[in-house]
Amino acid sequence: MTKSHDAIIDSEDAAKVREQFRLRAPSNDGGSPHSNFAFTGILRCGECGAAMQTESATGRNKIYHYYNCSRAQKGSGCRNRRISAGEFDQWMVDTIIQRVLTPERMREVIAEVQELTSSWQEDHDRRRQAVIKQIKECNRRRQNLFDVLELHGKDAPNLGDLTTRLRQLNNQLKMLEEELRAIEEEDAPTVNISDEQILEATGLFSKVIQNTGDNKKLRLLMGHFIDKIVVNDSNVEMEYRPDRIVNTNEKSRELVVHSSENWLPEQGSNLRPAD
C-alpha cells in the first residue's frame, strides 16, 4: 500500500490556526439562565490551563451564570476568573462570525487547502521516484542474468536457478510497473469553489449559528472546528481548524462545506458537485 495520505495529514495539523481576539470584559450583570452554555468544554483558563466551567450564583431576583476556572472552583490552586457566561457566549459567537466566518477568511482557508495540493505533489513525486529506482535496480539484475545466459547458453551453471530468479524478477518488475502506473494515474487534490459559493456558504453558516436557539447544538457546531479557547485577562486565544469549516471531499475532489446536521441545512445549498 502506498502512503499517499501522510503528507496531507501532516499539513492538516499545520493548518491549525491560532487567532487572538481582544476580550471586552463582560460585566457581571448576568445573562438569561441556560442549563448549558455554548463554550462549555472548549474554554481553558489562561492562568493554569484547566477547563473553565459554569457556575451559578443567586442574586436578588435572578440567577447569574459564570464561566470560572475549574481549579479555582475546587479551591485548588487558581484564582477566580468569573466571566458572565451569557455575555461571553454572545460576544464569542459574534466575534467568530465577524472574524472567522467571513468570505475573506474562507478564501484563506481555501488557499490553505490548495497548499495541501503542493505537499501532495511533493509526496507524489517522491513515491514515483522511489518506484522508478526499484524498477531500474530490477532491470539491472535482470540484465545481469541475461548476460550470464548469453555467455554460457544452455551450459550456464545452475540454469534452473537462473530461470527461477529470472521469473521472480519478471514478476517483481510487472508489479512495480503496475505500481508506477497507479501512482501516475493519481489525481492531485484540487479545490474548485466560486466566490458566490463562498458567500453563500458563509452566509448560511453564520445564519445557522445565530439562529440556533439550542446551546447544545451550538456547542457541537463550535466544537467541530474549535480545539480550544484560552481565556486570558486581556484577550482570548482561539485554536481552530479552518479545514473543518470547509473541507475537501476526497471522492469528488470538490470543496464542500460540512452539511446537514453539522453545518448547513441540506436544502437550499447548491454546494454539490456541479458535474
Ligand SMILES: [Zn+2]
Ligand atoms: Zn485556572
